[in-house]
Each structure stands twice: as C-alpha cells, then as structure tokens.
Amino acid sequence: MRCPLCHVLIALTLLCNVLLLYYSWHLQFRALGRQAPLPALAPGITVIVREFRAFEHGLAELNRSFLRSRPSLRLLIASDVLPYPPVPGLSVLKLHPSPEQPSSASRPESHIHSRLVALVPDGTALNPPDLLDRMAQKLRDAPPSIRIMAAAAGPDLRCLHLNVSTRQWTAEYRPAVASEPCGAVSGTAVLMLRSRDLFELPFPLARPLQAALFIQAALRGWGVQIAEGVSFPRTPLPATDHGRWKSEQAERQEEAATMRALGVRLVRGLDGGERWFGCSKETQRCFGTVVGETPEYLYEGRWTPPCCLRALRATAHHVIKVLERNGVRYWLEGGSLLGAARHGDIIPWDYDVDLGIYLEDIVLCAELRGAQGGSLVDAEGFVWERAVEGDFFRVQYSQSNHLHVDLWPFYPRDGVMTRDSWTGHPQDVEFPESFLQPLQTIAFAGGTAQAPNRHLELLRMKFGEKSIEEPEYPNSALLSMRGR
Template sequence: MRCPLCHLLIALTLLCNVLLLYYTWHLNSRPAGRLSPSPALSPGITVIVREFRTFEHGLADLNHSFLRARPSLQILIASEAPPYPPVPRLHVVRLHPSPEQPGSAVRLESHIHTRLVALVPDGTSLDPSDLLDRMARALRDAPSGVRIVAAGAGGPLRCLHLNVSLRAWTAEYRAAVAGETCGAVGGPAVLLMRSRDLFDLPFPLSRPLRSAIFIQSALRGWGVKILEGAKFPRTPLPATDHGRWKDEQAERAEEAATMRALSVRLVRGPEGDRWYGCSKDTPRCFGTVVGETPEYLYEGRWTPPCCLRALRATMAHVIKTLEASNVRYWLEGGSLLGAARLQDIIPWDYDVDLGIYLEDVGLCPELRGAQGGSLIDSEGFVWERAVEGDFFRVQYSQSNHLHVDLWPFYPRDGVMTRDSWTGHPQDIEFPETFLRPLQTLPFAGVAAQAPNNHLELLKLKFGERSIEEPEYPNPAVLRMG
C-alpha cells in the first residue's frame, strides 16, 4: 500500500511544480510596462474642488449645498495642503506626496471611481439639483470630438477658439465665430468630463485649472460644449480685499509655473499678451549651442518667443547705437537671410549677425570700451569682445546671454575680409561692391542697413535656392523635417 501512496505524492509534487513554472512563465511573458486593467468605473459623478484658497474659502458651504441636493455625491477637495483651520467632513486629496502615505495616494485613479468628474470652483452651489445630470446628458449626446461640457458659475461663458503651437511655444485665444466648436471658455465655469479623459492628462489638476485643462485638451483636439441656459449660483471668493490680493499674487505664480511645465512661453488673447519665458533678470531658455544646433531644435521646437523678443530688442538697441556713432554696419549671414525671407529673425535662429567696418570701431564708445573687456551700457546691455574670436558681442543683459554678434571686416584689394573666421560654410569673403552703397531693409521692426543686391550675395554665401528652401543652421547635424 505504501508504494501507490508514494507514487501519488510524487505525482502531486510534479503537478505543483508544473503549475508553479507555468505561473512564473506567464508573469514573465507579459510585455514590459504593461499595467493591469483598471477597474471598471461606476455610473455617477465625482465632484472635485481644486479652485480655492486655503486661507479664505467657502468649502463647508459648497460641501453642504452639493450634498443637500445630491446626498450620494462624492466630493473631493484637491490641494497641496489641507485647508487651515481644518474643516470637518471634507475628503481632502493631497496632491503632493507625503512620506507616510503610499504612492497611490496622489493618483486620482485611487480616489475617483465614477465615469464622470465635475471640476467645480469654490463658492459654487448646486441649484437646481439636476444641473449635473443635464451636463452629463449633454456630454453623452455631444459629437465625438467634444470631451468637455461647461456651464457658467456665477455668470455667462464666452466661447473661445484656442490654438496651441508647441513648436512656437505659444497658446493663442480668440473669440470663436458662429458655428465654431469651442476650444476653451472665458469666465468661471463648472467643467464636466469623463474620468478617463482626466486621467489621460499629464497635468490634470495644475492651476490655474481651466487654463491648464484647456491647453492640454487643445493639444488632443478635444472640443468644449457650453450648456446653454444653465448657470450655477456662485459667490466669488475670496471675499476680502486682502484675500483677493493674495489670490492674485498666488495665481500669477501658479500660472507662470504651469505654463513653463506645459512648454508655453507666450499666451495671446483678447486682453493682451502674457509672457512666461526669459527676461533681462533670468538666463535665456536654452544652454550653450553645440554644432550650431540649439537643444530645442532636437525637440521639434523653434526659438522660444521670449528669446526672439529679446533678440529683437538687443538688435534694435545695437543698430541705434551704431548709427548714432556713424559706424557703418550691415545685416550679415542668417540675419540677412531672415530679412530676405521674412523681414524678421529666422524663427529657429538664436542670435543676430551684423557686419561692421573695422576702421569704424573707434567711433563707437561702447565698442571702444568692449576692447579691453566688457562694458554695461545705461540700458543694461553688455558689450564685450568675444572669447571665441576676433569679433564683438552685445548681450541682452548680464543674466541673459541672448546676443548680437558684430563681425569687423576690412577691404583688401576690393574684397571684404576679416581676421577671424568661424568655419561656417557661409562665412566667406565677398566683393566690397555689395556695400557701396548700402541699402535699407525692414528687419524685425526696424529699418536696418544691408548690402545692395543682397539676393545675389545670399546665393554666393548660402547657395542658389537658399531663400526658397529653408534649412536648419547645420544640416549635417539636423535637417529640417
């Protein structure tokens, strides 16, 4: 009897080993990085309150209003820090990780279990009680491209068109025309969207919330539908003068941080332009250029607009200074090419080039001062002799090294030459007849001196079809397209 029992035990042991091997193989054969399917979301709406200030808010009243109208609602207060003083019976979701919490605590998927989510600003009341249901039906019945439904919170909404160009680092708003799908809305609003769409956004609850949501949704081609004839009652908060001042200060800082995170340096809209890039007091937006190819080109982007603005300002200042000193100058290299193509700096260029007559250097006090080191002029521009060669450089400021290069040429046997060359293919000698006389070309908002017959000079420097066929500065490293 013992022998059959031994056989049975051996067979069971072998079966367990086979099952263990199969289970191990199954786990290891799953594609790398593949996540387990998310649990199914249940019907209903989760309310998230993100737009509030911890120092002055109406969260208790909002919570009471929504739960009185819809007792089954889940209301989440999303914040980096909990309100102070604490408010009882609020479900606060901490957006910043804390060492005593699990990593899942900061993920929205851990807190939202409904198919829809409503983003509600502080001070809002739910009246009438079916408003959220009406928004849900509007989202259900909307065309496939519409992923967000908006209803006014305290006032009407404006339908806006929003174009976001990551290549140009720019978000541009304008009033939508009749029949055009909204890309954003103007005015405080309650936004309803599918929870999975919110989960899909890399910055789902960045502040200012509406700006961050709309820029990310525009990049995905999502439309916004305004629920006509619907408006949530809302009391604007903060209500005190000091609270509003603190709110404005905080929102400016939040917006700057969010725009930088979203790679937006310029926001254009009906109220004017808002800049979020470099300035005279900050470094420029990119580091040292290697191989004539700035780092942003590798990312499929062109020169940040704040950098182009600084280059235009520096160039205008340099031209004004040279003309005041009777220094003969002209647009050189890629800057002359930009004037011929666009009457502006080439959108992916990172400096401005001007040629000057070497014998005129002594006429300009700033250039004379730069010969012995560097000089900071009365407007904060830095004039210096370049360390890379025998030429001059004018920087936007001590902190921001966006610059104009001044290349000293002199005539020799009727040919313009110089003592320092960079090795660029277009960096060549050329007949002085191109400079006698000089002409004026519009360039980056000013009238700049340029070689006569400049199209022929550009063909000599860059090739026959250099104007018609744009290319990046160093095609051997990176080609356009």
C-alpha cells in the first residue's frame, strides 16, 4: 500500500518542479522580448554646444561662464571630432561613431539625463544666471503645440513661418503673421526643448543646427516661440577674417549635406533668394533608371525634385531655341503637351520632355545631323545623340546629368502623322496632320513653345476624355494617384 502512495507523491513533486521551471522560463522570455525603456529623466537642464568651429572657438570661456553661474550645470560639447587643441575640463559627446566604442556612445540619449536641453551657440555667456530657468518656465507655460523655446543670442530674433513640402522637396520661409505661431526664427538663438523631443528627431544635432532642427520640427507640426525678455550676451565667433571665411565655407558644405539628408533640394529664403541642393550640370541626376514609366521618387510619395525640373526646363528652352533657329518644325508631344495644357509647365511628377519634329527637317539642324552618327556636345554642354531605345533623338542636360528632351521624328502619310519607331505607350498613336497646320504658340516651362492646334482635342484622343481634368501617374497599373 505504501508504494502506490510514494509514486503519487513523487509524481506530484516532479509536476510542481516542471511547472515552476516553465513559469520561470516564461517570465525570463517576456523580459527579454520587451525593449528596455529609456531611464527616467531627472529635473534640470543639459547644455549642449554644437555650433562651434574647432579651428577657432571660445569653448573654454563659455564653459567658465556657465559653470561660474551654475556650478551644478551639465555642459556637453557635441562634435564629430574631438576639439583640437583639447580644452581641459570639457565633456565631449563625440557624434561620429568610433569602432572601439559601443554604438550608444555617439547617441545623445546616452549622455543626456535631464528633462530639458538647451542648445547654445559658441561665444554665449550665462549672464544673468537665471536665463535658462526663465526659458524653462516659459516652455512649461507654453501651449502643447510649442515644442521649442528660442531666446536671442545677440540681435533680436524674428518670427518666421516655415513651410516644408516633402512632396516638392522644398523648404520656404516667410515672415510670420501675428495670428500664427513661429515655425522658425531668424538670427542666432539659444534653443530649449524637452530632451525626449530631441531624442525623437532622426537628425537631432545636424548642422547648421537651427535650420536642421526647424525643418524637422515643421514636419512634425511643432511650434517655436520666442522667449520675450530673455536675451543672452554673445561674442560672435570666429573673430578673425580668416576664421569667418573658413566657417562660411564649412557651413555651406554642412548645409548641403544636411539638406540632402533631410530630403530638401530647394530652400527659398525671406529675400526671395533660392538655394539649391540637388543635381547640377556637374553631377548625376537625383534619381536612377526609370522602370515602368514610374520613377523611384513616386513610390516615396514625392514628385520630381525641383533641381531636376529646373534642368528639364533649361534643356527644353535650349532645344527649342536650336530648332527654331534652324527652321525645324516641332511641337510639344505626349505628357509635355498635357503639362502645358494643365499647368503651362512640365507635369510636376514628369521626368523628361517630349517634342515631335518633322522627319524631313532633320537635315536643317547641324546638331541633329551630328547626332545621327553618334553623339555631339554643343557649345553650351548639352549632349545630342541618337537614342538606343528606338529611332528617335535625345538631348541630355550634360554629359554627367542625363535629364533629357526626347525628339520624335514624324512624317505624314495620307494626311496622317506617323513614325517608324513606337514605344508602346498608350498615347503613342497616329494623328491627323491637320493638328499641325498651323501650329500654335502656348506657354510652357517659363517660356513659350509650338503646339498642335486644337490641342485639347488631340490630348483627349491620345490620353482619354478626362485626361486633362483628372491627373494620373504615367503607369496607373503600377502606381495610381487614386490608390488603386
């Protein structure tokens, strides 16, 4: 009688042990599966100095000024490389990863443990000592939409409106009206924000710091507020002519790299000036080979980069000028004619320009004759060549940048315009020569161009009845504006 009871007790003991082991394993598995949260941030302010030049700076004096006023303040120098010559007593956040250090060493969240962070430019002094506290109070009292508090570090700041369009690759500044919050400020500023907001940004300490920060904030709908009555004394640095020249050169390179990283190709300033950060005659275009008539940028929810549209317009104007000078009959074809009808310009998501020409007029143009046997680079650097895809001509923006205008040779047969090479596009159809007799002049790409008469009728014949009123991407089977 004892053996069966012993067996039962042993079995129950084993079962309990198995259950205990499973429970312990389950708890450990869940703990491993959870991502470790960021440590709780403590009250206080971390000061970060990012905008300085290693070759001429005032970091030692800035450090003394801030720590003299606030001995408990934590001050970090954020730099891609260690400042040289070294400045004793500085804590450096080296932003460029080093192979001998963990990846976390170059991330701000590994060094910032306070709830607030102040981004301070070189040459700034903390006088009086409560300036940062006053900024912090104003940030706490601000509406939830205000994520950045700005205080002047030198001349007064000006509130700006900033519109950033990812679809059009542009950032545009204008003076803000009284009824709207700032999207940015002009002038050198001390900026304060919550540390967790800084950690959210993909490029938290990119340079130029203010421009990069405001563009990323605008994309998130964050407002900026000027801290009225708060102004930091500052000595502009670098102080020497040579240092300022080197700083300006470096800032231009930094701005170009940062704008490209942020997906901005054009910045329009307050003065109406434009700064371009995309392709040029000396570089390749901003996108690769187009597959299925659908450029890669359309899949990213963007339209043609503005630098590419600028190059296409310049190439179109040049080709039109050459054709007209030589008496070659031409007209806007395909999507370019459609763009002229809708916008008086290139379609905002198009990637080339199409012109039709009379086949018999090729002999009138030296550039076209030269392109028949290979390629010809004209006096302005445009490349004329015979296309490898078919029996037509192509004019490229430059030898490096292959944004182009395609020239399609047509000839009349029994009153119908036809050609010997077709691409298979739905709009590649024959049409009556009467549309070209006579040609008309219409607005296109900032100038004028020749186009078929009754062009709206021709477009509906080529693209469909609602093609003008209902825009669509070139290959709606791959990607549609309507999300089909």
